[in-house]
Amino acid sequence: MKDIDVLRKDFPILERKINGKPLIYFDNGASTQTPRCVVDEIERIYYTGKANVHRGVHTLSQEATAAMEATREKVRAYIGADSTEEIIFTRGTTESINLVASSYGQLLADGDEIIITTLEHHSNIVPWQLLQQKKNITIKVVPLDANGALDLESYRNMFTDRTRLVSVAQVSNVLGTVNPIAEMATIAHRHGAIVCVDGAQAIAHMKVDVKALGADFYAFSSHKMYGPTGVGVLYGRKELLNAMPPYQGGGEMIGHVSFGSTTWADLPYKFEAGTPDYVGIAALSKALDYLQSIGVENIAAHEHRLLRYATTQMSEIPGLRIFGTAPEKSAVISFLIGNAHHYDTGVLLDQLGIAVRTGHHCAQPLMDYLGVEGTVRASFALYNTEEEVDAFIVALRRVASMLS
Numbered sequence: 001m002k003d004i005d006v007l008r009k010d011f012p013i014l015e016r017k018i019n020g021k022p023l024i025y026f027d028n029g030a031s032t033q034t035p036r037c038v039v040d041e042i043e044r045i046y047y048t049g050k051a052n053v054h055r056g057v058h059t060l061s062q063e064a065t066a067a068m069e070a071t072r073e074k075v076r077a078y079i080g081a082d083s084t085e086e087i088i089f090t091r092g093t094t095e096s097i098n099l100v101a102s103s104y105g106q107l108l109a110d111g112d113e114i115i116i117t118t119l120e121h122h123s124n125i126v127p128w129q130l131l132q133q134k135k136n137i138t139i140k141v142v143p144l145d146a147n148g149a150l151d152l153e154s155y156r157n158m159f160t161d162r163t164r165l166v167s168v169a170q171v172s173n174v175l176g177t178v179n180p181i182a183e184m185a186t187i188a189h190r191h192g193a194i195v196c197v198d199g200a201q202a203i204a205h206m207k208v209d210v211k212a213l214g215a216d217f218y219a220f221s222s223h224k225m226y227g228p229t230g231v232g233v234l235y236g237r238k239e240l241l242n243a244m245p246p247y248q249g250g251g252e253m254i255g256h257v258s259f260g261s262t263t264w265a266d267l268p269y270k271f272e273a274g275t276p277d278y279v280g281i282a283a284l285s286k287a288l289d290y291l292q293s294i295g296v297e298n299i300a301a302h303e304h305r306l307l308r309y310a311t312t313q314m315s316e317i318p319g320l321r322i323f324g325t326a327p328e329k330s331a332v333i334s335f336l337i338g339n340a341h342h343y344d345t346g347v348l349l350d351q352l353g354i355a356v357r358t359g360h361h362c363a364q365p366l367m368d369y370l371g372v373e374g375t376v377r378a379s380f381a382l383y384n385t386e387e388e389v390d391a392f393i394v395a396l397r398r399v400a401s402m403l404s
């Protein structure tokens with residue numbers, strides 16, 4: 001990987017002091033920071049290139065359309081999809097999964113079954129529960145083993161001839177568990193079910209190839225991959241997307257509108273009603289360039305080094321419990337110190353300049369399963385360093401002695 005001190009200069013926020021201490025940003029699972037090239041692109045477009053896409057003959061509109069479609073092609077290549085028709089821009093992972101549940105969900109029949117897992121984010125639970133209010137479907141939940149990995153034996157045994165869909169996170173935002181998506185997809189496909197993958201925590205941390213994974217749908221958010229907020233992606237296999245009804249109605253998504261009948265636009269526009277965040281989408285292109293200039297494999301190796309380094313030292317702190325010890329794990333560490341409340345730990349760390357997440361992490365069913373109300377979570381990104389982990393460990397020891 002490139003020199004980390006050089007890379008850190010791409011992120012001006014890392015020069016900030018918080019409560020008089022240098023910022024240590026370990027809340028990357030919630031949002032990664034944004035490199036200068038992405039912010040510069042947003043500024044450039046707002047100052048010199050802002051115009052709505054797809055509607056205009058004028059030069060600015062054509063440029064805006066070209067920028068958006070160039071990003072679509074870049075995303076396609078980045079995740080190994082066959083066609084740009086399979087790349088739909090949304091507002092984020094949440095909207096992408098809601099699109100699938102709401103639209104593909106209409107193709108399900110009463111009595112059909114879907115499978116999710118214990119470690120899902122609320123955005124991969126609640127959309128399916130909303131669907132349950134319209135269709136009499138059953139939701140089955142894959143249990144976890146003691147390390148926080150999915151119990152694949154149970155998963156295998158959950159399929160019946162009514163199982164239509166599996167929706168699963170590639171990486172848990174709480175435990176860091178990396179789920180064996182390809183293996184799970186093979187099993188699902190053998191039973192005639194399709195697979196929707198929540199890739200929010202995977203896309204910036206490992207090589208993602210939707211075809212190698214066997215994903216029929218794959219959802220992710222720009223703001224977790226060094227891109228702007230407000231933009232997400234849904235990859236869907238063309239054959240499925242073609243069979244699905246529109247998600248929202250409005251401009252951009254129509255073929256022809258009359259009061260008698262209306263036809264839909266071709267893919268991917270059928271699923272992109274209204275004006276998209278065309279500035280954010282164009283700037284996402286710069287985030288993809290940035291990721292590729294470093295190499296996601298290099299980023300993964302760096303983050304795994306930090307994960308091992310931090311885990312080893314945290315394990316030596318008396319009373320500190322780590323949640324999630326799956327053999328395949330991404331750089332996300334959930335923990336509690338003794339009986340200290342997660343919130344108090346978070347506040348004390350903040351006073352020392354360290355940003356972590358505390359609470360239920362939008363995964364309350366998982367908290368119930370773990371028997372806790374919440375945890376503290378540190379999650380790493382490409383710009384984090386061993387020195388930051390060292391400072392974090394010193395801070396944790398201080399917090400442990402203050403709160404015990």
Ligand SMILES: *Cc1c(COP(=O)(O)O)cnc(C)c1O
Nearest residue numbers: 092093094121123173200201221
């Ligand atoms: C962040 C996250 C989401 C939701 O992403 P949004 O950008 O808030 O839509 C869904 N699933 C997982 C695993 C996440 O980490």
